[in-house]
Amino acid sequence: MKVEYGTRVYIIAVFSALASLLQLLEIFIILPIPFVKIGLANAIVLFFIARKQYLIAFAVNIFRVFIGGFFSAKLFSLPFIFSLSGATLSYFVMVILFIILGRFVSLVALSVSGAIAFNIAQYFLFVYFFDRSVDYNITVTVIILLSVIPGILTGIIAEILNRQDIELIKKPRI
């Protein structure tokens, strides 16, 4: 799928808005475990990664952190920096895994790895800021196990999205 520059800007704008809306609406979904959220915005990023639109995926991933941070009133604060670093690391983990494994990997596994990367980045940054003793201990196990279930949920949603034959770009009428 070849995307021209102008259409790419439109796609990034529309899907950043959609992703940040999903991220904000997620506040109302209450899970039984505290501090756990599903991460529905990641499904859109995965959708673009699966169609090999890495640049659009990266832009959507970064913009939704900025817009979501703006509307939840924590732009440029410490949780925002955690969120930004987690989003960046999870994007690179997912893209590198997708490039290496290619068509042998499903979106559910990619989503799980992305969710784990997101949370691990935040955890290590938090430990570095507040504790100064970065250690690989049992907290990492808890974080990984808590990331798996939302990751699977997001991955199933991304898989459903990817199976729809969505026509992203309409041919211009001349």
Add this chain to the structure above:
Amino acid sequence: MFKFGDLLIYAAVLSAALFPFLREKDTENNKIHILYDGHKEYFDAGKDTVFFIQGSIEVEIKDRKVRIKDSNCRDKYCVKHGWLKEDQNGKIICMPNKVIIEFVKREDDVIDAVTE
């Protein structure tokens, strides 16, 4: 929903989750940090010694454990505390003599304050 390459990712996730249980704890570099009246001093946990702080408190280090053997304070809570091992996150504190003894990982590992 499932493809063959997923097994690789799930195996990596599982091994990362189980790694802290399989690993041996490295306590080689632990040091004993003694804070008395504003001064900081570090002692090697592996070296067995008996020494005095300010001439009144007798500290004994033995088998990677530390205790206050004798003190001149009134209630002697620090002496009753007994041995402090390095895997328990405790401190020996003697309030009248302003002495705190604890284990730290590195020499710059002691936090004065955390604020946001």
